Amino acid sequence: MEPKENGSELGQKIIDGPTNPMVTPLLNDLYQFTMAYAYWKAGKHNERSVFDLYFRKNPFGGEYTVFAGLEECVKFLANFKLTDEEIDFVQECLPGSEEAFCDYLRGLDCSDVEVYAIPEGSVVFPKVPLMRVEGPVGVVQLLETPFLNLVNFASLVATNAARHRFVAGKSKSLLEFGARRAQGPDGAISASKYCYLGGFDATSNVAAGKLFGIPLRGTHSHAYVSSFMSTDEIVDKVLRSADGKTTCEDFVSHVQTWLKKIQYSPSLSGIFSETNQSELAAFTSYALAFPKTFLALVDTYDVMKSGIPNFCAVALALNDFGYKALGIRLDSGDLAYLSREARNFFCTVERELKVPGFGKMVVTASNDLNEETIDALNKQGHEVDAFGIGTYLVTCYSQAALGCVFKLVEINNQPRIKLSEDVTKVSIPCKKRSYRLYGKEGYPLVDIMTGENEPPPKVGERLLCRHPFNESKRAYVVPQRVEELLKCYWRGSADEAREVLPPLKEIRDRCIKQLENMRPDHMRRLNPTPYKVSVSAKLYDFIHFLWLNEAPVGELQ
């Protein structure tokens, strides 16, 4: 469960291994090893290559993506080493391969690899490299599958979380409740991590809380409620008051008394008659265990006829001994309606029974929530304070995969291009730099990619930005601020300083800040404006020169 201890040393820093110990060099497609062998056999394995990791389309019908997964990639890289057992297995997989290849694999590490990346938690856009990975082609090729695996889902689920935050609004609590429905154990744990990164407040996943310091939330389930038959089961009925000064000898009867009071109070009478006694027993018992943090799931039998009155009876009884109940959770039914009815009930209790603050009870809603249902709740009007979101969030149900790719853009200083009949799949060749240009209002205006050696864009200087493939799409931009996007996260043999890996909380803060700083029309759910991604005029010309050079000319007969 703990991160690996065998971090490699670099300068003074030791970097732990990836969170999941299953992330080893064998978490790879076989063809990375067959290629490594073929490169090695051809004496090409040490040729200096440059690969770009990028995606082609923003997910969820939106126009932005949150980049996540970088830290895990660096942790993987820093500890990249095949064990003898792994090497034996690779050799078995490549029948006929020469013994000396094993020696090559044995000596393999990432000391000659450089990784430049956009900081984790940044808002990013299609085609712009999230990571540029340089190094001997034999080893860099072996990073492709693990890097894609570690970035694809991380970025997808962080983006999904950010989108849920956008629709829920800043003032609501967002709780990730997905562990049981996630795609496997670290589908759960990494979803918890990256949902927090993308702006969630807490998770139900204890392992993720422990690993990453994410706040934890949770109370009880329907099973807890139905495990009780009646209040007779409660043996220890004693409750010490919050200040420790008094003791209630029979909290159960005290609750029953309050239930009667509610039942016969003028404005509440008639809403319900007898409440479910097993539910009342469960709530009472739960309150005895957690008097300071009492929060009850109220829909096991019937929200308004049983759950809410039972909850109120227990909360009022607690109140007499100096405890403030936290609130309720609704997990089924018409959440907009029930949350409003519950709020009314609480306010009536506050008014009629003169309990100040009772109306402000926290209402948490769960039950298959997603962007659409929260949006619908907003439109209907609701009284929900906190959303517990599971399945749709952590499995990214509305789009379960992000299509990041890892493409060779240069080898031996020769730019390379990958063609395709589908123009959106043509890669942008050359070792590149990329910049984010900001406008007068402080919003990002456009991302631009240039060749490695082109002069950087300058503040106040007019610059032609071209669509990489559509020749008529061009714009002049006078940037008010220029931000170079790729920073060095792994220096290999290069001299440059390496960025430190910030704590998760800091990455989350960056993400929230960057999302807030986007022009609103890029962020809206319906028909958002695409953010512009461009290349310099020089790079544009070069792409198209190389394209014509590599594409065979057809013959029509």
Next chain:
Amino acid sequence: MEPKENGSELGQKIIDGPTNPMVTPLLNDLYQFTMAYAYWKAGKHNERSVFDLYFRKNPFGGEYTVFAGLEECVKFLANFKLTDEEIDFVQECLPGSEEAFCDYLRGLDCSDVEVYAIPEGSVVFPKVPLMRVEGPVGVVQLLETPFLNLVNFASLVATNAARHRFVAGKSKSLLEFGARRAQGPDGAISASKYCYLGGFDATSNVAAGKLFGIPLRGTHSHAYVSSFMSTDEIVDKVLRSADGKTTCEDFVSHVQTWLKKIQYSPSLSGIFSETNQSELAAFTSYALAFPKTFLALVDTYDVMKSGIPNFCAVALALNDFGYKALGIRLDSGDLAYLSREARNFFCTVERELKVPGFGKMVVTASNDLNEETIDALNKQGHEVDAFGIGTYLVTCYSQAALGCVFKLVEINNQPRIKLSEDVTKVSIPCKKRSYRLYGKEGYPLVDIMTGENEPPPKVGERLLCRHPFNESKRAYVVPQRVEELLKCYWRGSADEAREVLPPLKEIRDRCIKQLENMRPDHMRRLNPTPYKVSVSAKLYDFIHFLWLNEAPVGELQ
């Protein structure tokens, strides 16, 4: 990477821990621990409870599901133990909890738990318990989240694999290529495992190959092709013949000679002119590394104008030295058309250049394939022999989650029910047995659940099967064969023999056999017939008695 060694001993058997070492008791929703505390505080933690794990609806619009994940659950259970560090963390999460609770957690294991389950790899249906878990409510509650996590995705992706097999047909090779797009590292590894279980033939995922003995497949990527500039790069041009008797000193020239022959052969002339030389270099070099298993990706530049002729030149050159090339992979474009064109080309080569068997070259297709695209390819007519399927398969893109739940059905010998305004969400109470009844034609006819102590259905004896909630849906069945579904996989303190955990290959065989034995109308993609799931007359009556008993009666005013 290796399964944990610290398996607990039970009888003579030691059961390894779960595949992913991150599967610990903390892979849990916090509320399982708050409930454990509340049960313990109320002295209820050792009450004997029975929980059913089941799902409510088949995924992917189908009418069947493959049950998977059981082995991992048993491995988890067998090694269930909280470490001191974990207990400290739980205590931190429950402020105000009593110290003695930690002692309880310290002593917790699954020696008093019993698990009955349908064998892994079985075809299963909604509402019928996949697992029945019995034991002290405190500990069984802590199994809910991990069990659901381990079963939900496993069953979903195994079902997805089975559906892909159904549409591709028995004769095709199905290869799982999803590691890079999966939902995290063990999203990848477990998808590989469960796709194999569901009927796939191989995976690209080396780690899964090593862990589970799944056959591995893979050749090279576009990057390998574009890493070459020209055949001048190939330094070592020597190829020893397959029988070791002759040596080709300049395999590169030999390939070039064949390329010219193809180009000027009467029926092929005109299809292409100059092919891409970097591609030719890459293929030649790859063939020198893997002469026995040459398979080339042919769409980096242009399939028909470059990739196929280059491949044929290399394959024909290999053939001269006793090597049979395997075939090609297509990763873009119109796969139906290109596979047919490629097949024509191969057959023409066989005929014109007199190379017997050349027309049978294996055509592998990849590129965002799924059930729909394979179905469309079938309708268009194609010449694909093997499908490489990634994203849509491993992320279960068309439905990213299965909604398995874990419901309390009995505690202290008292049946419990969970009500809901949505009738499909009402749980079926009681500790139950379930049976599959087979008809005259050998197909399964109906699954029936009964109370624990009802006599089992008998062969040849007429039996009333009732829909659990719809009173008018009833059928008499005379079973020709009766199969009890739940078998004991963990015996706790009970006397019953425990089923052994079969190897993956055996589970896969069971799955394939069961799928083949289903009545075809349940299996078809369009409007399949629902398989019938029922309860005994006695259980029906009891469900509805309990329901009325627990549901509050409304008051209309």
